[in-house]
Amino acid sequence: MNLNAKQADLLVIGGGILGTFHAYHAIEKGLRVIHLERHQAPIGATVRNFGQIVPSGMNTFWQQLGRESLRIYKDLQTEVDLTVKEEGSIYLASNAEELGLLEELSQINEQNAYLSKMLTKEQCHARFPSLNESYCVGGLFFPEEISVNPRVMIHRLHRHLQEHPLYLGCFGEEVNELEVQADGTVQATTTKNGAYTAQKSIVCGGTEIRTLFPQTFLSSNLEIVQLQMMRIAGDKTVSLPGNVLTGLTIRRYESFQDCPSWGETIDNWDPDPFQKEFGIHILFKQESDGSILLGDSHEYAKAGDEGILPFTNRSDINRFFIDEGKQIFNLPRWDVTETWLGRYSQTSDPRGVVSETIDDHIHLITGIGGKGMTAGPGFAKAQIKEIFND
Ligand SMILES: Cc1cc2nc3c(=O)[nH]c(=O)nc-3n(C[C@H](O)[C@H](O)[C@H](O)COP(=O)(O)OP(=O)(O)OC[C@H]3O[C@@H](n4cnc5c(N)ncnc54)[C@H](O)[C@@H]3O)c2cc1C
Numbered sequence: 001m002n003l004n005a006k007q008a009d010l011l012v013i014g015g016g017i018l019g020t021f022h023a024y025h026a027i028e029k030g031l032r033v034i035h036l037e038r039h040q041a042p043i044g045a046t047v048r049n050f051g052q053i054v055p056s057g058m059n060t061f062w063q064q065l066g067r068e069s070l071r072i073y074k075d076l077q078t079e080v081d082l083t084v085k086e087e088g089s090i091y092l093a094s095n096a097e098e099l100g101l102l103e104e105l106s107q108i109n110e111q112n113a114y115l116s117k118m119l120t121k122e123q124c125h126a127r128f129p130s131l132n133e134s135y136c137v138g139g140l141f142f143p144e145e146i147s148v149n150p151r152v153m154i155h156r157l158h159r160h161l162q163e164h165p166l167y168l169g170c171f172g173e174e175v176n177e178l179e180v181q182a183d184g185t186v187q188a189t190t191t192k193n194g195a196y197t198a199q200k201s202i203v204c205g206g207t208e209i210r211t212l213f214p215q216t217f218l219s220s221n222l223e224i225v226q227l228q229m230m231r232i233a234g235d236k237t238v239s240l241p242g243n244v245l246t247g248l249t250i251r252r253y254e255s256f257q258d259c260p261s262w263g264e265t266i267d268n269w270d271p272d273p274f275q276k277e278f279g280i281h282i283l284f285k286q287e288s289d290g291s292i293l294l295g296d297s298h299e300y301a302k303a304g305d306e307g308i309l310p311f312t313n314r315s316d317i318n319r320f321f322i323d324e325g326k327q328i329f330n331l332p333r334w335d336v337t338e339t340w341l342g343r344y345s346q347t348s349d350p351r352g353v354v355s356e357t358i359d360d361h362i363h364l365i366t367g368i369g370g371k372g373m374t375a376g377p378g379f380a381k382a383q384i385k386e387i388f389n390d
Pocket residue numbers: 013014015016017018019036037038039041042043044045046047048049050051052053054173174175176204205206207208211212227228229296341342343344366367368369370371372373374375
């Protein structure tokens with residue numbers, strides 16, 4: 001698009017996964033899009049996460065959107081290298097109750113025509129030679145699931161979109177005012193270049209709730225969730241392919257709540273108080289350079305009260321990750337090379353997302369929680385269809 005053009009069919013605000021895929025699906029429909037992100041490159045949840053694309057962990061509604069996302073990522077990967085790795089996801093059970101939940105989930109998946117395969121203890125060990133003998137009693141494998149490197153993926157996608165004639169990406173521009181004008185168009189005023197107009201606007205601002213329509217967000221059921229993550233050093237001898245999810249994740253992810261023995265398993269569970277307090281479950285993902293992402297913990301604040309969340313990494317949480325991790329894998333090195341915090345917004349609304357329309361033409365879409373990398377691309381496709389009345 002002509003770089004001087006400040007008019008389009010759609011203004012998308014927010015360069016994270018949600019905003020970017022709304023922009024992508026809009027141009028796929030032939031709409032002219034101006035995409036505004038306040039930083040030169042996004043620094044929010046979209047670049048701080050695991051990059052696990054795991055529809056298997058979600059309830060039936062969101063799983064469908066996640067499965068659509070798998071198709072979108074895989075299709076896009078044929079055009080541009082988005083770091084998609086097709087290595088599947090595996091859930092490792094540490095005892096009979098967790099194994100029972102895996103068996104039940106595999107039956108539910110069969111009814112939903114979602115491919116999964118139970119693995120014996122021996123098959124899990126064959127896949128992960130460094131798995132501790134005493135930890136794993138069996139696993140459930142989802143061969144169609146994928147992962148991406150989140151620190152790389154979104155930038156490559158932005159560069160890819162910049163080549164499209166219907167797309168104009170304006171990075172380093174914060175929108176500080178957004179309103180419907182008398183002629184029915186939406187005008188965005190930014191800190192840098194003045195005014196952009198379009199027929200409609202979609203705002204995907206992640207955890208930013210104070211700049212645009214703060215009253216709407218502050219009176220919603222929005223919560224800010226803070227997570228802690230770490231990276232441990234790589235080692236040539238270690239191979240952990242795909243997304244690795246473990247016993248505590250089986251006890252946390254929504255999909256397992258549909259299993260017949262879920263209630264009994266959770267009722268009989270006496271969790272470690274520290275693990276419970278910080279909502280810790282243990283996930284692993286090995287990056288292409290061999291390093292391993294390990295996490296995560298969860299701390300919560302009502303939107304508007306997020307100042308109560310700590311701003312430093314807790315060493316006791318890091319220690320818990322490592323101690324727990326050592327029970328699962330016998331790795332030659334556990335040197336921590338990085339540790340960081342990330343935040344996302346989530347809602348207690350049963351729809352699982354905040355989606356509000358202001359003056360018919362401004363759509364606020366946020367609060368997708370911990371499922372944005374997985375369900376975001378498919379969800380954005382459905383939203384664009386709905387907003388443009390297809
Ligand atoms: C540690 C961690 C691990 C996670 N792991 C996974 C995982 O493995 N799989 C998974 O599916 N999900 C995961 N998630 C969740 C996922 O990362 C989020 O759901 C997703 O990134 C949210 O994307 P978003 O676009 O809504 O928000 P963000 O990524 O926060 O993007 C919002 C963007 O809007 C911009 N913005 C805000 N206001 C304005 C304004 N006024 N003008 C211009 N720009 C503005 C911000 O600068 C920001 O770049 C994880 C999250 C975290 C924190």
